[in-house]
Amino acid sequence: MIVETGHYALVLAFALALVQGVLPLWGSRKGDVALMAIAPSAAIMQFVLIAIAFGALTWAYLSSDFSLLNVVQNSHSQKPLIYKLSGVWGNHEGSMLLWVLILSFFGALVALGGRRTPQELLATTLSVQAWISAAFLLFILLTSNPFARVMLPPVEGNDLNPILQDPGLAIHPPLLYLGYVGFSMTFSFAAAALINGRIDAQWARYVRPWTLIAWIFLTLGIAMGSYWAYYTLGWGGFWFWDPVENASLMPWLAGTALLHSATVMEKRDALKVWTIFLAILAFSLSLLGTFLVRSGVLTSVHAFATDPRRGVFILAILVVFIGGSFVLFALRGPMLKAGGIFAPVSREGALVLNNLLLTTSCATVFTGTLYPLALEALTGEKISVGAPFFNFTFVPLFIPIFLAMPLGQVLAWKRGDFLGSAQRLTVAFIIAICAGLLLAATRGEPVVSAVFAGLAVFVIIGSFVEIWTRISSGGLAPGIVLSRAKGLPFSAWGTALAHAGVGVTLFGLAATGWGVERILAMRIGDQVSIGPYALTLDAVAPRKGPNYDETVARMTIRSGGVEIGQIEPSRKFYRARQMTTTDAGLRTYSLGQIYVVVTEQEASGAIDVRMYWKPYVAMIWLGALIMALGGGISLADRRLRIGVARRARTRPIAQPAE
Amino acid sequence: MTRKQRRLILIGSALGVLFVAAGLVMFALRDNIVFFYTPSEIVAKAPAPGTRLRLGGLVRQGSVVRGEDRAVTFDVVDSERQVSVSYKGLLPDLFREGQGVVAEGVLISPTQFRADNVLAKHDETYMPREVADALKKQGHWQPNGPPAGAEAKK
Missing domain, CATH: 1.20.5 (Single alpha-helices involved in coiled-coils or other helix-helix interfaces)
Incomplete structure (x- = not known):
């Protein structure tokens, strides 16, 4: 009964989405206040209905209801509770349901927090949002119904893919979807602005929090996915330039560009057309990502059991929304008046450069990801475009970004002084050179690691130069500095932190060059050195888990002869699927990690061990956390909370564009 | 200005x-860029020895021979041809006799291949898609995967 209720709620949500997509839009064209007022309540109700459907599916998983096909295929009664819960979205149907749940969640948030937004903009935005929602609900109902029953319920389920039985599954997809789908809000706002034919600095202010939220979650989602792949795949790598990873990186790059161009629009009323374009692009790339991952054109752990109809359906959604929005953009874009002007050397100029480089690097990733698919579709040749391609194209485009980041922060708006600004970065530059030289001397080869680590130090210190200048310009008395620091807007701190986060991640990436890898056969009692540490194999023993049996190798880590810890790499054999996975042993010491993987035990009693010492590797993900923290601090900025009212008086009188 | x-x-x-x-x-x-070949495509298209490529097919039952120092040799087959592959290093968890595999490396001769990377890429049915497609084309594809794959799915 609960299951049927969920199914029914989903159908109702679809019907409601159609209503929400038509009536408020019609109202906004006719200036009918009553029709426009439908939008917020419909959006909130839609979220409630989809939440009921999601709750019903979750209940079916928790109670191991094997009369549901989806539960049979992906669950097992002995599975630990956390995987029963996260298993809800560890499959195609459930993950699409999570997708629309988050979509409607954002719609409801906009409806609730939209009292300050002009009614016309709010109604149109929620209508556009409802169209997206309707398309995906129809997709779920027609091709991926999670509530399908089986005629003869089996006693036991097939269990979840062992690779997915990891706490990462509880965190990574929701975060990533919050990011992907979050860009739908910016998209809807952009489409609404085009439909209404009106856009101004204020629009940028309404949209900014949504862009920021999406960006924060996407950053965290990508970082989490990367860390999960790192510890679970057992190859010690954290980024494989796999099409699925690229699918999440592309909206991130476009979203980062959007975040910066929206700032220009908000502060200087310039780059309007470009900002709208980026808003459409970021969500288009999110949709493309969904298509690549969910349609089965790619092979990966993300591609759950596939069905060609689904691919075609998502492709149709993709074509309609991307095509439609770009047609709208082509028709209405030229009507948007260009705003404030600025000199090439200025804050705006630097942000334009940032946008140029980010979108271009996004385009290279796009090429590398889709070229093999296009070539296969056209000629039938199968090729793979791997890491060397991306390292060769992506990295050269990012070096100028790293160099320009601190510079852009200290340039003045409208007309900047290049030499003066560069001078303010002298200290950061000198420290960076010293750090690079020091690292080259102590860590040695490869030199390129030291160069990039130096660049990272430049980015980190450079990020705070602007803040330091602002708080120290009134004298260096601690009281003054402190009160000035308190007086700075949150967004200044947020920017500095987020930029520093980029530097921290870059440092971690640079340091991978200093990593050490050893592959060898070990017997019990053997001791090997790896980097500054020594590992001893103490024992190899079996252990029983809830739905798997594992072989655990226990090792002791010593530093300079002193015991500092234990590490337990293992191999797990999952009983239900008869499948083996590798669990890497991980220990973090001063931001570096020891990473150990064991393979099968040989007849002679020795086991093959692959071990790494990866100095500073944790900084890669730490940097992403700092970026997200910076975004969060920006989100708390005063002007996003109460800044709107001040401008409301000077807002141009509404006039239809036609 | x-x-x-x-x-x-x-x-x-x-x-x-x-x-x-x-x-x-x-x-x-x-x-x-690296092209993907099956053993019979190597015969048909005859890439020059020394070419870097990806070889995909099934690991022939009983062909895996482990040597000293993690050296391993195995045969990759499709319905018509086979290529013997030599590799040194650790094999991924999903490497099994009778199952699909993709190896990246250098072609030594039309029947010999030196791999430097054996890929763990797979979807839920543990069959690399390139291999599945190639097998389908040759009409040797059972929807449930080859015997070993079916056993893994149960």
Whole structure:
């Protein structure tokens, strides 16, 4: 009964989405206040209905209801509770349901927090949002119904893919979807602005929090996915330039560009057309990502059991929304008046450069990801475009970004002084050179690691130069500095932190060059050195888990002869699927990690061990956390909370564009 | 500086960046892509020895021989041909006799291949898609995967 209720709620949500997509839009064209007022309540109700459907599916998983096909295929009664819960979205149907749940969640948030937004903009935005929602609900109902029953319920389920039985599954997809789908809000706002034919600095202010939220979650989602792949795949790598990873990186790059161009629009009323374009692009790339991952054109752990109809359906959604929005953009874009002007050397100029480089690097990733698919579709040749391609194209485009980041922060708006600004970065530059030289001397080869680590130090210190200048310009008395620091807007701190986060991640990436890898056969009692540490194999023993049996190798880590810890790499054999996975042993010491993987035990009693010492590797993900923290601090900025009212008086009188 | 000059600088720098990026992409695509072959395609298309490529097929039952120091040899087969592969290193968890595999490395002769990477890429049914497609084309594909795969799914 609960299951049927969920199914029914989903159908109702679809019907409601159609209503929400038509009536408020019609109202906004006719200036009918009553029709426009439908939008917020419909959006909130839609979220409630989809939440009921999601709750019903979750209940079916928790109670191991094997009369549901989806539960049979992906669950097992002995599975630990956390995987029963996260298993809800560890499959195609459930993950699409999570997708629309988050979509409607954002719609409801906009409806609730939209009292300050002009009614016309709010109604149109929620209508556009409802169209997206309707398309995906129809997709779920027609091709991926999670509530399908089986005629003869089996006693036991097939269990979840062992690779997915990891706490990462509880965190990574929701975060990533919050990011992907979050860009739908910016998209809807952009489409609404085009439909209404009106856009101004204020629009940028309404949209900014949504862009920021999406960006924060996407950053965290990508970082989490990367860390999960790192510890679970057992190859010690954290980024494989796999099409699925690229699918999440592309909206991130476009979203980062959007975040910066929206700032220009908000502060200087310039780059309007470009900002709208980026808003459409970021969500288009999110949709493309969904298509690549969910349609089965790619092979990966993300591609759950596939069905060609689904691919075609998502492709149709993709074509309609991307095509439609770009047609709208082509028709209405030229009507948007260009705003404030600025000199090439200025804050705006630097942000334009940032946008140029980010979108271009996004385009290279796009090429590398889709070229093999296009070539296969056209000629039938199968090729793979791997890491060397991306390292060769992506990295050269990012070096100028790293160099320009601190510079852009200290340039003045409208007309900047290049030499003066560069001078303010002298200290950061000198420290960076010293750090690079020091690292080259102590860590040695490869030199390129030291160069990039130096660049990272430049980015980190450079990020705070602007803040330091602002708080120290009134004298260096601690009281003054402190009160000035308190007086700075949150967004200044947020920017500095987020930029520093980029530097921290870059440092971690640079340091991978200093990593050490050893592959060898070990017997019990053997001791090997790896980097500054020594590992001893103490024992190899079996252990029983809830739905798997594992072989655990226990090792002791010593530093300079002193015991500092234990590490337990293992191999797990999952009983239900008869499948083996590798669990890497991980220990973090001063931001570096020891990473150990064991393979099968040989007849002679020795086991093959692959071990790494990866100095500073944790900084890669730490940097992403700092970026997200910076975004969060920006989100708390005063002007996003109460800044709107001040401008409301000077807002141009509404006039239809036609 | 007039508005026009500003716009020229903007467009000029945009084009500059785009040209650099396009150049990098073209150059990288020429040197850094790897083609995928099945054993019979190697015979049919005859890539020159020394070519870097990806070889995909099934690991022949009983062909895996482990040597000293993690050296391993195995045969990759499709319905018509086979290529013997030598590899040194750890094999991924999903490497099993009778199952699909993709190996990346250098072709020594039309029947010999030296792999430097054996890929763990797979979907839920543990069959690399390239291999599945190639097998389908040769009409040797059972929807439930080859025997070993079916056993793994149960």
